[in-house]
Amino acid sequence: MLLLFAFPAISQPQDIQSVISGMVSDKDSGEPLEDVHVYISYTTSGISTDENGVYSFRTGLSGQFELVFSRIGYETEKRTISLGNDEESLVFNIQLVSKSVVLSQLEVKADNSAWLRDYEEFKREFLGTTIYAADTEITNRWVLNFNRNDSGQLLASASEPLRIENLSLGYELLVELDDFRWNLRDNTGYYRVQVRFEELEPESDRQYRSWTQNRERAYEGSLRHFLKSLYEDNLSRNRFEVVWMNSTQRATIQPIEQNRMIQSLSSNGLDPKLALHGVKGFILKEPVDILIGRRSYIYDNRKRARLVPVRNDKSFFVMPNGNVLDILSLAVTGYWSSYRMADMVPINFEP
Template structure:
């Protein structure tokens, strides 16, 4: 991500004094996840099944008896994801409130894919190449980090769609090397649909760190910090600490209105860019209430929350993207502004745990700059700036 340098020097100084890990109350202890993964029809245990916490660096594989065990899991909201080639993937949304062992079993259904066979690059036709280029742009992103991010196994992708639309699915997990942030990502893509003005994709990433030189690790540390600051996760942590201005955010409310713009990007997917109605300043206390327990808060509001991040201006690529799909002149940009995003609740109040994670990962929808940054700008959920 490109940053406004003169502003970053000021804002990052504030961040150094602010605690981005502040929370309503931090629970003590860790949880353990255990279970068995079996074939739903035969009941036989399944070996070497991927079991991991979505959007994290924490995962394992089942043993010969189909058993798995994940230790030292932070309490709070997690999405436990299970995937094996030849079976339908499964997931369970968990909210771990006690430091104990949780047993979560899975019975996977056999799936039948119409396998076209793997083709070498020379055999792929021009239409496939065009679709793949579009998929890369919409899925990986168009930020500077995207230029250093590569899908290692594009041959597992299959494409479909009519005029102006694109659908994609993967017969195996996508292996993505992000040399900008220093991550290897296994992305378990479940859905990708792009239509004019709207993109929706759904899937779960598992992160691991790349090996690199001392200089590379220093560059990655700085790039990860830049990717984190101004993100939706950063906003949630700042809201939990009730010091959003110290973190460079300004918060407003708008009445919801029409429009056909945005980008669905998994759990935090965008629908429409909100363009109508007068915005007015609001506070964290106005839209975030106490939860059922001391370690949780609840987002509860009507309309659309709009956030401006003063630590970074919108990029030229974002301005181009915005103007291409904008549904009205009020949305279009003549010059970059500070990053502006929107988020709203489509399923009613959404519970947020002390880590800034949403208990229902599909409970909040985003648009604007939050939706523009895609896979190439994502860091693991447990990441915090040093």
């Protein structure tokens, strides 16, 4: 299986706070809109507009990310934003365009056997089949619509954001499904989403401890954990080993020299200012395997993932918290490709 990962480029300084604020209104009437979700995608940072359409929240994140404006019955708006190292205030006054949804059609599809079959296949590929997926549910599944193209791919769209309750990790996810297509014959495909994470309220200390442990387990050995370890030159300490494909022979991922970073970012169409935020670059000349976990003295039972370079110049860039900068720079197969929405923690999560 081949998957592309799309994560914003965000670092996380400890003492810098920026304020994001503004007003959201209906484009046709000009009336303020209440309960618009305004959030930084893939994080827990965000808020909903009040009765006057006003929102304001602080964030300690820094770097390049996507700010999302989402409300049921309206087209979603997005803004790509770069936050610097200085405290600042960003103001975005947004007008949303209304859209019509025929609920009766959705209800008919929700009772249709073909829809139910497609939903089960979608759920398996979207949420995953890991232990965390067993306690994860799409609570408004009726907003989904399915189709199949000439290539036999399963296509999915949603008339409003999906609400996903993950009782294994203690999050509710608000998911904008931008694109989903999956070939069920050879089990390949991809999806693009925008996600807001909201922490659930634990019912007991025991549940809180369980969520804390599961979040750390979900992060441990993940792609972001690997990239953060690569960034910090701590691969061995964190039980990662880079080897040539289908072997145990050690390979290397070459760092880009710091004095070449601005040129490398610019040549790939990326903001060269990100070099000031601590971004590091690497060259991966050919696919390599990543061995994950502790090696047994008796036999090697480590998990194996594969990193595949996508860009022509074989480069990719990593932020300090382990987020890959550019969606088009890396693809993965193997162990990491089994990670789905049910295994996801926010990119501002730190164990």
